[in-house]
Amino acid sequence: MHNFKKILLTAAVMTLSVPVIANEMKCGNEYIAGDQIEPLLKEQVLKKCGEPSSKDYERWYYEKQGKVLHFNSNGELVTIKDVSED
Numbered sequence: 001m002h003n004f005k006k007i008l009l010t011a012a013v014m015t016l017s018v019p020v021i022a023n024e025m026k027c028g029n030e031y032i033a034g035d036q037i038e039p040l041l042k043e044q045v046l047k048k049c050g051e052p053s054s055k056d057y058e059r060w061y062y063e064k065q066g067k068v069l070h071f072n073s074n075g076e077l078v079t080i081k082d083v084s085e086d
Contacts, residue, residue: 023080025049025067032077034069039076045069059086 024033027049032040040048045060053063060069061083068086070079 025062025065025069025080027065032080034077034079036077039078041077042071042075045077 023035024031027045030048032045032048042060049062052060052069054061058071058073060071061067062069063083066083068081068083069077070081072078
């Protein structure tokens with residue numbers, strides 16, 4: 001039984017140390033997500049993350065983080081993808 005607890009604890013620690021998933025991006029000390037109940041607006045993303053490396057219509061590229069943020073026509077953040085997925 002003691003080994004089972006060790007395995008369970010190890011699995012829990014490993015789960016917590018998994019890198020950020022594709023639909024999230026770290027901005028300073030915070031994470032933003034593209035699947036929030038109340039989507040972030042472009043202005044909020046700018047405040048949290050600063051200016052993107054480049055913009056293309058409704059896509060913002062953050063080179064340092066390797067992410068592309070997709071906004072809808074209302075300026076709401078819809079998804080965050082790895083650059084390689086875009």
